[in-house]
Amino acid sequence: MLTLQCLREERDRVLAALTKRHIDAASTVDQILDLDAQRRATQTELDQVLAESNALSRQIGGLMREGKKDEAEAIKAQTAGLKDKTHELKEAMDAAEAQLQELLVQLPNTPCDLVASGKSxxxxxxxxxxxxxxxxxxxxxxxxxxxxxxxxxxxxxxxxxxxxxxxxxxxxxxxxxxxxxxxxxxxxxxxxxxxxxxxxxxxxxxxxxxxxxxxxxxxxxxxxxxxxxxxxxxxxxxxxxxxxxxxxxxxxxxxxxxxxxxxxxxxxxxxxxxxxxxxxxxxxxxxxxxxxxxxxxxxxxxxxxxxxxxxxxxxxxxxxxxxxxxxxxxxxxxxxxxxxxxxxxxxxxxxxxxxxxxxxxxxxxxxxxxxxxxxxxxxxxxxxxxxxxxxxxxxxxxxxxxxxxxxxxxxxxxxxxxxxxxxx
RNA sequence: GGAGGUUUGGCAGAGUUGGUCGAUUGCACCGGUCUUGAAAACCGGCGUACCGCAAGGUACCGGGGGUUCGAAUCCCUCAGCCUCCGCCA
The missing domain is CATH 3.30.930.10 (Bira Bifunctional Protein; Domain 2)
Structure with a gap:
């Protein structure tokens, strides 16, 4: 399977190489790149939500240890929304990832320079x-x-x-x-x-x-x-x-x-x-x-x-x-x-x-x-x-x-x- | 096939009344000090992947799923390994 990095950095070279197989992969590759961008954006957002949620959990832990139960409960209330958001983003990311993989495995390897173009x-x-x-x-x-x-x-x-x-x-x-x-x-x-x-x-x-x-x-x-x-x-x-x-x-x-x-x-x-x-x-x-x-x-x-x-x-x-x-x-x-x-x-x-x-x-x-x-x-x-x-x-x-x-x-x-x- | 146990970073091996644990420690490995050189000793570093220009963040303690504000730690499930029984080239 071609690496994402390769597709991102050398899109045109990959497409040119694949024409030797008589494959026009432009639309597939661009779909992959779109999904990749989408996935990354989603991950950035997800990571932020998780970071926030982790920070709150740590606070709760500290408060519980000190016996400040009421304060802990107060913070707990804040986490409710985060959880839903996390699930939502996780699902979106997994979906993008799955689609991306599905497309990625459809692309054959790029022929090396010495390989001639040809059909049969x-x-x-x-x-x-x-x-x-x-x-x-x-x-x-x-x-x-x-x-x-x-x-x-x-x-x-x-x-x-x-x-x-x-x-x-x-x-x-x-x-x-x-x-x-x-x-x-x-x-x-x-x-x-x-x-x-x-x-x-x-x-x-x-x-x-x-x-x-x-x-x-x-x-x-x-x-x-x-x-x-x-x-x-x-x-x-x-x-x-x-x-x-x-x-x-x-x-x-x-x-x-x-x-x-x-x-x-x-x-x-x-x-x-x-x-x-x-x-x-x-x-x-x-x-x-x-x-x-x-x-x-x-x-x-x-x-x-x-x-x-x-x-x-x-x-x-x-x-x-x-x-x-x-x-x-x-x-x-x-x-x-x-x-x-x-x-x-x-x-x-x-x-x-x-x-x-x-x-x-x-x-x-x-x-x-x-x-x-x-x-x-x-x-x-x-x-x-x-x-x-x-x-x-x-x-x-x-x-x-x-x-x-x-x-x-x-x-x-x-x-x-x-x-x-x-x-x- | 049946019963029980077990699975943590390159290896060994802590951690299981859930809470700064991505994880103590030792060995191995890399860099440095010392030495003519080496060894020893001491100091420092030392998993992977993803996001980010960076600072940093996120995920991963056999795989997958669940409970929870929070899981290496609890539950379910699958797999590997070990022991005993059964069967068998």
């Missing part, structure tokens, strides 16, 4: 490309056929036991999942990320802290009896570790990572997008998170991008990096790089990672601050990235590394999965 994925900017589509391209079998041929993944069984989008992984398919998770975690460990195994369900406060609530409520599975949400990404529990936390400047950057399954309802998806492993309701992912000093966060973002590049190169997959345009960026992000790998059989790019800097947007909701050099509390910047999400990686591995009678496991991965080929 077509306007994203390719900033890097590595590798060539494999020779098999054109005749390559799609991963769902390969998965079936070698009995790696059973989609039908998943549909029977749970529902569409919840596959079973079997045999070498399961080992490949386990190996990839280990590979990603070991690489993160080597890069200095502390590993966590977080809860897979979170409370509403956490959903709010990272920005899934209130706007993406429908994308998470919700357990009504206990009012808990299944995590759509490890970002939620890992970042919420820092909710209501004040760090020391020396704690920054804080680097952490974790493997979790991720659960997404994906309401409204259909067609070729959901075929095979392209889009699932449950999938595995290793997430990296950093809590950074505001001055360093973009260098941190670059470092995280480099980390993900290393992973894809280890897997020998052709990939490209896009800097998302304003219209394609997530609600909470100030800048996002998407990683896409080439799918040889589908002959299209598949998104496998998204690395973002949220600047203070999440920190403001989380109330995660650090003590700066002057001893003042300031918001940190939060960042995260998939490193990596498994299903489309598996799809690309199967499709791109297939040969005449099987699939070759990339060298870097062999020690983790325990075999060199998938074949009959």
């Amino acid at each position: 994925a077509d306007d994203n900017v390719e900033v890097f490309r590595s590798g060539e589509p494999p020779a098999a391209g054109g005749h390559a079998k799609p991963h769902w056929d390969i998965a079936k041929e070698f009995d790696l993944i059973d989609f039908d069984l998943g549909a029977k036991v749970t529902g569409a989008g919840f596959p079973f992984y079997k045999g070498k398919g399961a080992k490949l999942q386990r190996g990839l998770i280990r590979f990603f975690l070991e690489r993160a460990d080597e890069a200095g990320y502390t590993e966590y195994i977080p809860p897979h369900v979170v409370n509403a406060d956490s959903g709010y802290g990272t920005g899934q609530l209130p706007d993406k409520e429908g994308q998470m599975y919700h357990m009504q009896d206990d009012d808990l949400y299944m995590i759509p990404t490890a970002e939620v529990p890992l970042t919420n570790i820092f909710r209501d936390v004040v760090l020391n400047a020396s704690d920054l950057p804080t680097k952490l990572c974790g493997y979790t399954p991720c659960f997404r309802r994906e309401a409204g998806s259909y067609g070729k997008d959901v075929r095979g492993l392209n889009r699932l309701h449950q999938f595995d992912k290793v997430e990296i998170v950093q809590i950074a000093h505001p001055d360093e966060s973009y260098a941190t973002l670059d470092a995280m991008v480099e980390h993900v590049k290393g992973l894809l190169e280890g897997l020998e997959l052709p990939y490209r990096i896009l800097r998302l345009c304003g219209g394609d960026m997530g609600f909470t992000s100030a800048m996002t790089y998407d990683f896409e790998v080439w799918s040889a059989a589908q002959e299209r790019w598949l998104e496998v990672s998204s690395v973002s800097n949220f600047e203070t947007f999440q920190a403001n909701r989380l109330k995660c601050r650090f003590k700066d050099e002057d001893g003042k509390n300031k918001f940190v910047h939060t960042l995260n990235g998939s490193a990596l999400a498994l299903p489309r990686i598996v799809a690309a591995l199967l499709e791109n590394h297939q040969d005449h009678d099987g699939v070759v496991i990339p060298k870097a991965l062999v020690p983790y999965v325990g075999f060199e080929r998938i074949d009959a």
Whole structure:
């Protein structure tokens, strides 16, 4: 959530930045500023009334101690009106505050200067490309056929036991999942990320802290009896570790990572997008998170991008990096790089990672601050990235590394999965 | 799930017959004096947020609500932690 201070001091800059998302926020922002002014005026008045009332109460206390009951009663009479006034003002202030919050959470983050204006994925900017589509391209079998041929993944069984989008992984398919998770975690460990195994369900406060609530409520599975949400990404529990936390400047950057399954309802998806492993309701992912000093966060973002590049190169997959345009960026992000790998059989790019800097947007909701050099509390910047999400990686591995009678496991991965080929 | 206890500032720990308590004290931390330097000792500072140009004011003693002129202190409610019982991988 954008800070009020930012809206107050940089209204025009914020509006200009939001046009990159093709949002005209002028009326919302001005409403917010009006409500803010209203709230402040009300608070000033309320504070005065409370001060008066406190002073009288203190007098009564003093008189009671001295046994001057009559005088105390006389002053008590004076407080009657103040009480009503207090209630009235309190209500007005709470109402203004509530309206203000409601509007404030509707505003997405302001894109950083480097982000291009744009409406859709077509306007994203390719900033890097590595590798060539494999020779098999054109005749390559799609991963769902390969998965079936070698009995790696059973989609039908998943549909029977749970529902569409919840596959079973079997045999070498399961080992490949386990190996990839280990590979990603070991690489993160080597890069200095502390590993966590977080809860897979979170409370509403956490959903709010990272920005899934209130706007993406429908994308998470919700357990009504206990009012808990299944995590759509490890970002939620890992970042919420820092909710209501004040760090020391020396704690920054804080680097952490974790493997979790991720659960997404994906309401409204259909067609070729959901075929095979392209889009699932449950999938595995290793997430990296950093809590950074505001001055360093973009260098941190670059470092995280480099980390993900290393992973894809280890897997020998052709990939490209896009800097998302304003219209394609997530609600909470100030800048996002998407990683896409080439799918040889589908002959299209598949998104496998998204690395973002949220600047203070999440920190403001989380109330995660650090003590700066002057001893003042300031918001940190939060960042995260998939490193990596498994299903489309598996799809690309199967499709791109297939040969005449099987699939070759990339060298870097062999020690983790325990075999060199998938074949009959 | 049942019964009881508990929840105070970074930590420890006072304060519960309601009244200068936003809160005693110790430790930790920061600054200073002393010292060649350090330690010790002494002096001073040391929660957060909001309003205000400032002086200053307001709110917060797990969360929310209530009683009262006035609540950390009383009541209700929710949550966390601890102990015992039940159930259980």
